[in-house]
Structures are given as C-alpha cells and as structure tokens.
Amino acid sequence: MRRNRTIPLAATAAAALIALTACGGGAAEPAADVTAEPVYEGKLSLLTKFAGEPLETYFDDLATAYEAEHPEVEIELIQETDQSIKDKTKTLTASGALPDVYFTWAGDWAENFVGGGLAADLTDLIAPGTEWGDRFGKASLSAFEYDGKFYGVPLYNNGKFMGYSKAAFAEAGVEVPTNFDELIDSCGPLREAGYEPIAFGNKDGWPALHYLQQLFAYNVPSDVLHADFDPETAEWTDPGYVRSLEQFKTLVNECTDSGSGTNGVLYTTAQEALAGGRAAMYYQEVLEFDTVTVEDAKLSTEDFGIFPLPAPADAAGDPNAVEGSPEGYLINAKSPQAALAADFMKFVTEPENAKTLSSSPYGQPSTVIGAVTEETSSKAVFEGITQVNEASQLVVWLDTITVPEVADAWLAGGEAIISGSSTPEEVLESVRAANADAK
Amino acid sequence: MLLAVFVYLPLAQNLAFSTQEWDIYSGTSEFVGLENYEKLLGDAVFWSALANNGLYALLSIAFQVAGALVLAAMIESLRSMRWRKALRAIYFVPSAISLTVAGLLFYFIYEPNLGMLNHLLEAVGLGALTQPWLGQESTAMVGIIAMSQWQGFGYSTLLFAVAIQRIPSELYEAAAIDGIGPVRRFLHVTVPLVREMTGLMVIVTISGAFQVFNEVMVMTSGGPNNSTQVLATWLYRSGFVRNDFGYAAAIATVIFVVTLIVALGQLWYTKRRRVDF
Numbered sequence: 001m002r003r004n005r006t007i008p009l010a011a012t013a014a015a016a017l018i019a020l021t022a023c024g025g026g027a028a029e030p031a032a033d034v035t036a037e038p039v040y041e042g043k044l045s046l047l048t049k050f051a052g053e054p055l056e057t058y059f060d061d062l063a064t065a066y067e068a069e070h071p072e073v074e075i076e077l078i079q080e081t082d083q084s085i086k087d088k089t090k091t092l093t094a095s096g097a098l099p100d101v102y103f104t105w106a107g108d109w110a111e112n113f114v115g116g117g118l119a120a121d122l123t124d125l126i127a128p129g130t131e132w133g134d135r136f137g138k139a140s141l142s143a144f145e146y147d148g149k150f151y152g153v154p155l156y157n158n159g160k161f162m163g164y165s166k167a168a169f170a171e172a173g174v175e176v177p178t179n180f181d182e183l184i185d186s187c188g189p190l191r192e193a194g195y196e197p198i199a200f201g202n203k204d205g206w207p208a209l210h211y212l213q214q215l216f217a218y219n220v221p222s223d224v225l226h227a228d229f230d231p232e233t234a235e236w237t238d239p240g241y242v243r244s245l246e247q248f249k250t251l252v253n254e255c256t257d258s259g260s261g262t263n264g265v266l267y268t269t270a271q272e273a274l275a276g277g278r279a280a281m282y283y284q285e286v287l288e289f290d291t292v293t294v295e296d297a298k299l300s301t302e303d304f305g306i307f308p309l310p311a312p313a314d315a316a317g318d319p320n321a322v323e324g325s326p327e328g329y330l331i332n333a334k335s336p337q338a339a340l341a342a343d344f345m346k347f348v349t350e351p352e353n354a355k356t357l358s359s360s361p362y363g364q365p366s367t368v369i370g371a372v373t374e375e376t377s378s379k380a381v382f383e384g385i386t387q388v389n390e391a392s393q394l395v396v397w398l399d400t401i402t403v404p405e406v407a408d409a410w411l412a413g414g415e416a417i418i419s420g421s422s423t424p425e426e427v428l429e430s431v432r433a434a435n436a437d438a439k
Numbered sequence: 440m441l442l443a444v445f446v447y448l449p450l451a452q453n454l455a456f457s458t459q460e461w462d463i464y465s466g467t468s469e470f471v472g473l474e475n476y477e478k479l480l481g482d483a484v485f486w487s488a489l490a491n492n493g494l495y496a497l498l499s500i501a502f503q504v505a506g507a508l509v510l511a512a513m514i515e516s517l518r519s520m521r522w523r524k525a526l527r528a529i530y531f532v533p534s535a536i537s538l539t540v541a542g543l544l545f546y547f548i549y550e551p552n553l554g555m556l557n558h559l560l561e562a563v564g565l566g567a568l569t570q571p572w573l574g575q576e577s578t579a580m581v582g583i584i585a586m587s588q589w590q591g592f593g594y595s596t597l598l599f600a601v602a603i604q605r606i607p608s609e610l611y612e613a614a615a616i617d618g619i620g621p622v623r624r625f626l627h628v629t630v631p632l633v634r635e636m637t638g639l640m641v642i643v644t645i646s647g648a649f650q651v652f653n654e655v656m657v658m659t660s661g662g663p664n665n666s667t668q669v670l671a672t673w674l675y676r677s678g679f680v681r682n683d684f685g686y687a688a689a690i691a692t693v694i695f696v697v698t699l700i701v702a703l704g705q706l707w708y709t710k711r712r713r714v715d716f
C-alpha cells in the first residue's frame with residue numbers, strides 16, 4: 001500500500017504550525033496608525049475571498065488601477081475561495097503572517113481578530129459621520145462594531161433567499177408560499193410537474209445551517225436567540241430550536257430528491273439543478289443570484305424570482321428577520337503599511353468601484369449607498385438587497401456568529417438531522433455540551 | 440542537523456504544545472498539563488476516528504496485501520509474457536492517479552442523484568440497492584475505503600509481482616514434477632518465499648492507514664455527523680475549525696506513537712525475516 005506522505009506526519013504539521021504561532025503571535029508591536037498620511041511606496045498585501053471566475057478580476061483590476069495612480073506601490077493579492085479562505089486565514093494568523101488587509105465575516109469570526117489585537121481600530125476613519133463612513137449604511141458598519149469601535153470595511157451585503165423558477169411554479173400551478181406549511185405543500189405539485197421541488201446539497205455542512213439559522217430567527221424569540229450566541233449566556237433550551245429542526249427535516253424529506261442522502265450532494269450541484277431547469281427552488285445567497293442566471297443557464301433573469309424562506313404561521317420569533325450580514329475587510333493592526341492599506345480600501349469603496357462590484361459579472365451588492373440600483377444590478381439582486389435593507393433585523397450565519405466549538409456541533413448536528421441518525425433533542429444536547437466546553 | 444531541525448524539533452515541540460491551550464489570535468498560551476490527553480479519553484469522535492483508522496487498516500490488509508498477493512501470483516503464473524506485462528500495467532494505472540483526483544472521481548461516482556454507481560445499479564435491475572453512499576453514516580466510511588483500495592491495489596500487486604519474480608523457477612518446476620497443483624504451489628512455495636515482502640506490506644499498510652487524510656477530506660471532510668473522521672482529519676478539524684490547537688497537537692502525538700510503533704515493528708521484522716535464495 002502506498003500512502004501520500006505529504007500530509008502526515010500530522011504531528012510535524014501541527015507542531016510546525018504551532019511553532020510558528022510561538023514565533024509570530026503575541027509579540028508586542030506598535031499599534032498601526034491608520035490615520036497617518038499614507039506613504040505611497042512599498043508592497044501592500046491583501047487576502048480576498050474572490051478567487052475564481054467571475055470574481056477574481058475585480059481586485060486584479062483595482063490593484064492595477066491603484067498601482068497606476070501610485071507607481072511606487074505594489075499590491076500583492078492572495079485570492080482564496082469561500083471554502084479555502086478559512087484555513088488560509090487561520091494559518092496566516094497562527095504564523096504571524098497576516099497580510100495588511102484581509103477578508104472577514106461578521107460575528108465571532110471578526111471578533112476573534114479584534115479581541116486578539118489583529119484588527120486596526122478604524123473608528124476615526126470609518127465611523128458613521130466621518131467622510132468615509134458616510135459612504136455606507138449604518139447597519140453595514142455596525143456589523144463590525146465592537147465595544148463602540150468600528151473595525152471593518154464592509155464591502156458587500158448579503159442575505160439568504162429562496163430563488164425559484166417562475167416557469168416551474170406556473171407549470172405546477174403553485175403560488176409563492178406565504179408560510180412554511182404552504183412551502184411544504186407546494187412540493188407535491190412541483191414534483192408532479194417534473195421538477196425537484198427544492199435542490200439542496202449539504203456535503204460541506206454549512207448549507208443546512210443556513211436553513212436552520214433562518215428558522216431559528218422565526219421560531220425562537222430574538223432576545224433568547226441572541227443570548228444563545230454567547231457561550232456565557234447561552235442555554236439552547238428554547239422549544240423553538242426543536243421545532244426548527246423538525247421543520248428542517250420535513251423540508252429535506254418532502255421537498256428534496258436526495259432526502260436523507262443530501263449530505264452526499266455538493267452545494268454547487270444543487271445550484272446547477274436550478275440553473276439547469278431541473279429544480280424549481282434553491283435556497284441561496286444574494287451573491288449567487290447572478291450565478292444561476294448566467295448566459296448558458298436555462299433559467300433566465302426574467303424567469304428567476306426570489307422570496308424569503310416563509311415563516312411558520314405561529315412562529316414565536318421574528319417573522320421579518322432575514323439571515324445574512326455584510327462581509328468585509330479588516331486592516332492588520334500590526335501592519336507598518338496600515339495607513340496605505342486604509343487608503344487602498346477607500347479606493348476600493350469609491351462609488352464608481354462600488355457600482356462595478358454590484359454590476360454583472362460580479363453581482364456583489366456593495367454596501368456603498370447608491371451602488372445597488374436597478375440600473376447597476378440585476379433585478380433579483382436589487383430586490384434581494386432591498387429586502388435585506390427592509391428586514392427587521394439581520395441574523396448572522398450560525399457558523400460565524402457562534403464560537404467554533406458550538407458552530408462545529410451545529411455542523412455535525414445539521415448533518416445528523418438530515419441523515420436521521422440523531423433526533424432534534426440529541427442534536428441540542430450535543431450543542432449544549434459544546435457550549436459548556438467553550439465557556 | 441537538517442533532520443534535527445525539520446523532524447525531531449517539531450516532534451518535540453508538538454509534544455510540548457499538546458500540554459498547552461493556545462489562542463492563535465492573541466498568541467497566548469496556558470499550560471494545562473495532560474488535560475488535552477484526558478479530553479481525548481472522553482471524546483467520542485476521537486474513538487470513532489481511531490476505529491475508522493483500524494477498519495481502514497484491516498480492509499487494506501485484506502485487499503492490498505492478501506488480495507494483491509493472490510492477484511500477483513495469478514498474473515505471474517500466466518504463460519504469456521505479453522499478458523503479464525499488460526495486466527501489471529492495467530492494475531497499476533489507478534496508482535498513478537493522485538489521491539485527490541481519485542477522491543474527486545469517486546465522489547462523483549457515488550453522487551446519489553447523478554452518480555454512475557447508482558445509475559449502474561438501476562440499469563442492471565438492482566435499483567433497490569441504490570444508496571446515498573457518502574451521504575449517510577452507514578456507508579460513507581466503507582465508500583472511502585473502497586476507493587482507496589481501488590487506488591492502491593495495483594501498486595501492491597506490482598510489488599508482489601516483483602517479489603514473485605525473484606523466486607527461482609526451479610522451485611515451481613520441482614513442485615510441478617511432484618504433481619503439486621497451482622493452489623498448493625501458491626500456498627507452499629509462493630507464500631513462504633514472499634513473506635519478507637508480505638511482512639513489509641502489512642507494516643506499510645497499517646502505517647499508511649493511520650495517516651489517511653487526503654481521500655477523506657476530498658470525499659466527505661469527515662462527515663456526515665463526523666462518521667468518517669479519521670485521526671488526521673479530526674486533528675485538522677480540532678485545530679483549524681475548532682481553534683483547539685493544543686488538542687490537535689495531542690491527537691498528533693497519538694498518530695505519531697501509533698506510526699512509531701509500526702515503524703519499529705517494521706525494523707524488527709525486516710531484520711528477522713530475511714529470505715535468501
């Protein structure tokens with residue numbers, strides 16, 4: 001038997017990583033002065049989440065344009081995908097090699113960097129009321145606000161909606177559902193019309209959490225839900241959780257073709273099922289709207305519609321909450337180029353560049369006020385962002401707002417609910433145990 | 440010197456780190472003694488991962504040692520040199536594919552809706568046997584191991600074929616003159632005379648089974664519900680997902696101890712069981 005020796009010895013890898021931690025982390029270094037006058041020379045490194053087509057060229061083009069304006073500056077781009085950036089960021093963090101600017105999600109993910117002194121305080125530059133801050137909606141800035149200070153540069157907004165094929169709905173004779181039971185009831189006619197009612201792939205675990213977090217927002221009173229995100233105050237005992245898990249299981253069983261085998265299906269396979277006209281619905285982020293209606297897709301922009309995951313009729317939580325949050329960038333607090341980094345991010349969020357980001361082929365709805373319009377964005381993206389802006393609250397993704405141990409318990413729990421190997425009560429028990437460990 | 444810096448020093452550091460709790464964000468650490476090892480004892484996923492490594496080793500020995508030996512003997516008993524060469528090449532081809540590529544390939548073969556395996560079963564009237572192979576706890580681990588056997592089987596066969604070729608043909612001719620059939624020739628000539636290679640293969644197989652990582656990450660990432668976690672993927676998840684790098688270092692120590700024991704066994708075995716013709 002031949003075995004690849006590049007990964008193991010795992011001991012060596014882990015030791016090397018942690019050894020690097022010892023070398024790089026925690027060193028007392030002067031805090032970055034982001035308010036200083038930028039010196040336009042030297043190399044600026046940037047870790048993005050825009051690897052692959054069609055997003056990759058966005059920062060490429062911006063870097064080229066910025067370098068043209070400032071010939072002594074060189075922008076080094078490290079572009080990663082949604083999946084790979086998690087490992088990359090942690091490896092760079094552990095080795096004390098974080099770039100000058102790096103991508104972040106909101107919630108616990110960003111808070112770790114803020115708490116560790118790795119994110120520069122941008123309050124003087126970007127707080128509401130400042131010249132730069134006034135480019136953004138307050139909610140976008142608040143997503144990266146900790147203890148009254150502002151740390152993040154929000155780049156685009158995001159939210160989760162059910163995308164659907166209007167033609168499939170018309171063919172099956174079903175209307176857009178207004179509550180969760182109607183959604184489940186629509187699956188039968190859609191299946192009879194020859195469609196997979198809801199395409200769903202959960203190989204990576206997190207897609208299930210997107211359903212769950214939206215259902216939690218509907219079924220669990222908001223104050224309880226937000227208290228449960230913090231391990232110190234969390235109880236995870238509200239009956240709304242069990243109800244949400246049961247509703248999720250019903251949806252998987254009644255509305256997907258893969259049912260209890262959904263854990264073996266890729267998220268992108270499900271996306272292609274809607275784009276290819278095989279499925280009637282697919283639960284997706286605003287960022288994906290333009291992907292399911294790309295040129296070679298069977299689903300046209302006119303035929304594509306969206307609606308929020310319908311709330312259960314008598315839900316005890318907030319029926320107008322939308323799951324989602326802005327995503328953005330932090331500036332390395334230890335970067336000697338912090339002022340230049342802030343200047344580059346101002347350039348990135350200039351209104352013209354924000355409009356480009358919101359337009360095809362990127363379709364990333366910028367957080368800059370006025371960048372997302374019916375002219376710059378697709379109809380669906382505009383509609384989605386309008387609903388995000390009108391939501392009573394944005395509930396951040398379950399796997400980035402909770403601490404890693406709890407998030408991991410939810411990841412395993414979501415898979416167990418799908419496969420039927422655990423009951424909702426058993427999943428909650430594992431989450432409570434993880435929470436106890438995390439305290 | 441290089442060996443000390445790049446192998447022994449990290450190993451020693453890993454042992455030290457396994458006694459600490461690390462925060463990669465603040466760079467701070469706290470000495471926790473053997474707490475991470477105590478945590479291992481009560482961690483159900485760790486034990487399930489260890490069992491998966493064990494299952495991996497057992498099935499690999501069955502297929503990649505016993506099965507490969509039988510196949511190599513069959514190939515080498517063919518009269519036609521052309522066929523022998525062709526079959527060796529055919530069986531070896533999967534080994535030339537990287538584990539990552541093979542894992543992706545099999546992921547799509549196992550895909551519940553679009554995958555070839557389920558379609559094949561339906562085509563031959565065995566639709567009742569279709570499964571979401573990697574999507575359920577009961578079949579996911581076996582699915583990954585099956586891919587690994589497919590990928591590594593040819594390589595083992597080739598090694599055994601080389602070992603069989605080293606056996607003097609006079610021994611087979613003498614056995615044939617004595618009227619001994621092919622099965623007994625295999626059991627009484629081939630098996631004893633390739634025992635050095637067999638022992639080596641067993642040890643390498645066990646050692647490899649406790650270092651499995653790529654195929655699991657590509658095919659299931661340890662899911663669903665942690666059912667396909669092996670030690671290396673649980674180490675990775677503990678460190679990179681759960682931010683518990685001290686605990687990850689403790690798992691790494693376990694992997695190191697297991698592979699060290701196997702490696703020592705290998706040294707001992709190769710010294711004692713040398714076959715001379």
